[in-house]
Amino acid sequence: AQTVTQSQPEMSVQEAETVTLSCTYDTSESDYYLFWYKQPPSRQMILVIRQEAYKQQNATENRFSVNFQKAAKSFSLKISDSQLGDAAMYFCAYRSAWGGSEKLVFGKGTKLTVNP
């Protein structure tokens, strides 16, 4: 079974600075998808960024980018120019690309605090 590990329960960053959230995963599959979801306090989870394992190029979405290291099974999220609205729980998630499974496997999350 696949597992996702987020080793940083909490992180903090100063407004306008850059922060990197770590995620590692364990799988025997060669093709899969990786996601970062954001869950603001008392609000619903939203997708931040996604990556297909067969693509070597790291995904970017505006201030958000990932560092995908397939051999190391690592998928970190970098947030540049941090804003107060970035404060939230961030969850890393894995999904198999085979067998028709739609199941997202989530890590335990990292709570990000943005200091003004």
Added chain:
Amino acid sequence: DTGVSQNPRHKITKRGQNVTFRCDPISEHNRLYWYRQTLGQGPEFLTYFQNEAQLEKSRLLSDRFSAERPKGSFSTLEIQRTEQGDSAMYLCASSLALAGPNEQFFGPGTRLTVL
């Protein structure tokens, strides 16, 4: 607002009672998912539907849990004979049936407290 909606938002019940939650997905989405999130944990997958067919179920979905999506639109999740360990946030998500890393859109959740 055309996002995923869930009702009720909060439910307090006594141990042994049955509870039912409802999820209304984004209207054109044919896939619907249920997850459970306990305090300090990430969401855990329970089950998913494509249209009205339940295609995948987690081992977490014990005999006391049942989910339906009778007309391929809204879905209900019922928990029978609730236990204190069932206390959690129950999240619903929906998506289009697309190949690739299709985005699952989440609802606000139903927070269940079992006394």
